[in-house]
Amino acid sequence: MLSISHLFMRIYMSRNYGIGHRDIYIAGKAFLKQSFKNKDIGATSFGDLAQRWSRFSRYIKYHTENGIGRLERITRESVIEYGKYLADKVDAEEISAGYAQNLVSAINSVMKTMPTDWKSVGPVRDCHLPKRSNVRTEIPGSMDRLAYENARAVLRQSGDPTGEALIGLARELGLRSKEASLLDVRKSLAEAERTGAVTVTLGTKGGRLREIPMTTAKQMEALRDASAAQGNRRSLMPTEATWKTWREGGLRSIRETMQQHTGGGLHDLRAAYACERYKALTGHDAPVIAGGIVDRTADLAARQQIARELGHGRIDVVSSYIGGRS
Structure with missing residues (x-):
């Protein structure tokens, strides 16, 4: 026995x-x-x-x-x-x-069901996944312009103009990482100079194209920087890369640099864009910054506009960027 x-x-x-x-x-x-x-x-x-x-x-x-x-x-x-x-x-x-x-x-x-002394992996602590929330309760880290510029400087000094350009597009135009990666920035810059807006078609959620108005000098600066970084390529994403290899390689490195300096990833940049647009549209800080809503009528109109600019079909999603309506 x-x-x-x-x-x-x-x-x-x-x-x-x-x-x-x-x-x-x-x-x-x-x-x-x-x-x-x-x-x-x-x-x-x-x-x-x-x-x-x-x-x-x-x-x-x-x-x-x-x-x-x-x-x-x-x-x-x-x-x-x-x-x-x-x-x-x-x-x-x-x-x-x-x-x-x-x-x-x-x-x-x-x-833990196996005969091994498994030590749990923390989704947020170890993997740096964002906290789950349908309503933002923390101010986007990249609202701190100094921290954001420090991240850009690190990417620039490490010889990554593509990374610097990409976070500029996410921060100033509110683009998703895939949208910014696939954007033909040279054409978008020409469109912005001609019409005062940029049309986003590739990498959008559900294939829904949308138009982003150019309302600040920083947006045009971000487009010019990104156009220079793109060079003769068809988009910011390296020619030899697929979306999968880019997302798991260069894009991950860019995200980790952002997290080190602002505490948030690339999605956090869209939240900062949304908060700034909210103030431009209403004259008041976003609820997550102000701690509440000053003008509920203006708030609703701003959420509808921001939802369109971010590429969302429902305004309730905007709460995850700028804070709730309660």
């Missing part, structure tokens, strides 16, 4: 903590099933965790060097890297911060 120590030794020496199956999704799901049978989790939790584990399994198989094919090789570092990959998607507004946090938390839950 095997002793307990020998039994555990055999478990650790076998593939996927004793499950034996070569597929880590199926192996991880087997541990979840056992937790369900033990009534440690309910049917809904089992379904949600299995779905989120499936997504993580695909990620580590295809997005990590040489692919991770065994549960024993999953480390906190590999989950943190997954969280950063999700943070890239959040910044590009491809998924919400809340959903991204749920995805990371699910990996912690699944890993």
Whole structure:
């Protein structure tokens, strides 16, 4: 008869903590099933965790060097890297911060069902995911022009004019990172000089084109800087890059530089744009800065305009940029 120590030794020496199956999704799901049978989790939790584990399994198989094919090789570092990959998607507004946090938390839950001393990964603390909130309660870090300019200077000094140009477009025109990356800035600059507005067509949410009015000198300056950085390329994104490689490479580096200096990523730049537009349209600071609404009629009109400029179909989304209406 095997002793307990020998039994555990055999478990650790076998593939996927004793499950034996070569597929880590199926192996991880087997541990979840056992937790369900033990009534440690309910049917809904089992379904949600299995779905989120499936997504993580695909990620580590295809997005990590040489692919991770065994549960024993999953480390906190590999989950943190997954969280950063999700943070890239959040910044590009491809998924919400809340959903991204749920995805990371699910990996912690699944890993804790296995015979390992798993130390949880913090979605915000370790992966730098934004806090989940439908109503902004913190002033955008890039409202601090000095901190924002410091981030630009770092990118400039590190030989990254594309990064400097991209954050300028996000800050001054309120563009999403994908919109700024795919924008043919030379054409947009010519359009702005001719019509006083820029039409955004590529990288928009739902393929909805929109028009952004040029109302400040800083906007034209950002377009001129970005046009120079673009050079002969078709857009700011490097010619040899795909959106996926750019988002997970150069764009991530730009976002991390922003976080170091302003405390917020690229999405935070859009929030700063929205707050400044709110003041220009109403004559009052945004609710997140002022602590409330001064003129509710002007507030509603401003939210409708800002929603259009940011590319959102509903004004309630604007609360995540400038603060709520209550």
